[in-house]
Amino acid sequence: xxxxxxxxxxxxxxxxxxxxxxxxxxxxxxxxxxxxxxxxxxxxxxxxxxxxxxxxxxxxxxxxxxxxxxxxxxxxxxxxxxxxxxxxxxxxxxxxxxxxxxxxxxxxxxxxxxxxxxxxxxxxxxxxxxxxxxxxxxxxxxxxxxxxxxxxxxxxxxxxxxxxxxxxxxxxxxxxxxxxxxxxxxxxxxxxxxxxxxxxxxxxxxxxxxxxxxxxxxxxxxxxxxxxxxxxxxxxxxxxx
Numbered sequence: 001x002x003x004x005x006x007x008x009x010x011x012x013x014x015x016x017x018x019x020x021x022x023x024x025x026x027x028x029x030x031x032x033x034x035x036x037x038x039x040x041x042x043x044x045x046x047x048x049x050x051x052x053x054x055x056x057x058x059x060x061x062x063x064x065x066x067x068x069x070x071x072x073x074x075x076x077x078x079x080x081x082x083x084x085x086x087x088x089x090x091x092x093x094x095x096x097x098x099x100x101x102x103x104x105x106x107x108x109x110x111x112x113x114x115x116x117x118x119x120x121x122x123x124x125x126x127x128x129x130x131x132x133x134x135x136x137x138x139x140x141x142x143x144x145x146x147x148x149x150x151x152x153x154x155x156x157x158x159x160x161x162x163x164x165x166x167x168x169x170x171x172x173x174x175x176x177x178x179x180x181x182x183x184x185x186x187x188x189x190x191x192x193x194x195x196x197x198x199x200x201x202x203x204x205x206x207x208x209x210x211x212x213x214x215x216x217x218x219x220x221x222x223x224x225x226x227x228x229x230x231x232x233x234x235x236x237x238x239x240x241x
Contacts, residue, residue, distance in 0.1 A: 001072050001223060002114075002227070003047050005065070005201060006129070008178070010035070010038045013113040013114050013137075013198065014059050014109070014111045014112050014114070015057055015058050015059050015060075015112070015113070015114045015115070015116070015134060016058070016059060016060045016061070016062060016108050016109065016112050016114070016115050016128075016182070016188075017055075017060070017061045017062070017115070017116045017117075017118060017177070018062045018064065018105065018116070018117045018120055018171040018205070019045070019048050019049055019052065019058060019061065019062070019063045019064065019091070019095075019100060019104075019118055019119075019120045019168055020097055020100050020101050020104065020117060020118065020120055020137065021033075021035045021045050021048075021063060021064060021065050021073075021100075021120025021121070022063050022064045022065060022066055022092075022093020022094060022097065022100030023094045023107035025047070025071070029052035031053045033063075033066065033069060034121055034225060034226070035082075035111075035120045035121050036072065036076070036093070037231065038227075039123060039231070039234045039235060040235070040237055040238045042080060042138060043076055043080070044120070044121055044225055044234075045063075045065075045073070045076070045078055045121075045123075046080045046081065046097055046122045046157075047123030048118060048119070048120050048121075048122060048123055048125065048195070048237065049061060049063055049077065049079065049081065049088065049120075050081050051126075051127070051130070052086055052118065052125075053081055054118070055127060055130055057130070057131070057134055058116075058130070059087070060087045060089065060108070060109060060112075061088045061089070062088075062089045062090075062091060062101055062104045062107050062108065063077075063088060063089070063090050063091070064091050064092070064093040064095055064100040064101070064104045064120075064121075065090060065091075065093060065120075066092070067092035067093070071148070073090055078127075078143070079089075080101050083217035084110075089107060089145075091103055091104060091107045091197075094122075097200075098189070098198060098199060099194070100195075101117055101202060102189040102190070102193060104117075105185065105186045105189055108173075108182060108186075112182045113181070114134060114137050114179065114181065114182060115179070115180055115182045115185060116130065116133055116134075116165075116175045116178070116179045117176060117178050117179075117185075117202050118177040119176045119180075119224050119226050121225045121226065122175065122221050122222060122223065122224045122225070123225070123234065124219070124221045124234075124237060125176070125177060125222060126219065126221065126222075129145050129177060129218055129219070132216045132217075133145065133177055133178075133179035133216060134147075134179065134212050134217055135198050136179065137179060137180075137181065138200070138217060139214070140212055140214040141180060141181045141205075141206070141211055141212070141215070142178070142179070142180050142181075142184070142203055142206040142211055142212070143176075143178065143179050143214040143215070143216055144174055144175070144176070144177075144178040144179075144184070144201070144212060144213060144215055144216065145176060145177055145178070145215075145216050145217075145218035145222065146171075146172040146173055146174045146201045146215050146216070146217075146218050147172065147173050147175065147217070147219065147220055147222075148169075148172060148177050148219050149168045149172060149173050150168075150173075151168070152165060152166075152168060153168060153171060154166070154167045168175055172215050172221075174201055174203070175218045175222050175224070176201075177203050178201065178203050180202070180206070184206075184211070185205070185206075186200060188206065188209065189202075189205065190203040192205055221237050223237070
């Protein structure tokens with residue numbers, strides 16, 4: 001190997017992806033958690049896993065699933081991605097998404113420098129989104145994929161009366177992946193757990209402590225499958241791929 005090749009290896013950061021699929025999400029099905037429902041005969045979760053597992057810059061993939069679904073997930077990964085796929089580690093999740101993500105963070109290898117956190121029920125993440133998240137880690141410690149808000153957003157009081165209308169030019173609908181310097185997001189999650197802080201996404205922890213978060217343009221196709229109509233939308237998207 002040339003000296004230049006050795007320098008590139010030394011410069012490369014160790015990057016881990018955490019796929020958060022610890023919830024049951026059974027609004028869609030009485031039999032299966034939503035991440036196991038098929039789109040074009042492939043489970044939703046597999047789309048998310050393979051995008052990161054096959055990405056050249058990702059060293060490890062940690063998939064957080066309900067404890068009772070560990071074997072199902074392992075079997076599906078072997079069927080659709082293969083036993084020889086890049087390091088894929090399955091770990092049991094917690095009662096909430098936040099607990100599940102922290103479970104994933106605690107399972108990261110010690111040399112991890114950058115971590116991407118992605119929703120298991122968001123199957124249409126792209127290489128471009130992953131690449132841009134990783135690139136922004138040169139300038140920021142936290143970033144998130146998102147899209148410009150389309151609908152007008154109003155804030156109301158407890159009685160349902162409008163208090164204000166937000167300027168949607170500055171509003172984003174947040175998606176995943178979200179990307180972080182690993183030691184920072186680990187410490188933020190640990191502090192949140194110790195102090196009973198609850199958030200709906202990981203970037204919110206950075207915001208609490210006034211850490212700048214960079215927004216990255218995502219895609220309106222990068223949907224999170226939550227309710228039945230999302231499955232119909234996903235079937236339409238997959239036909240264009």
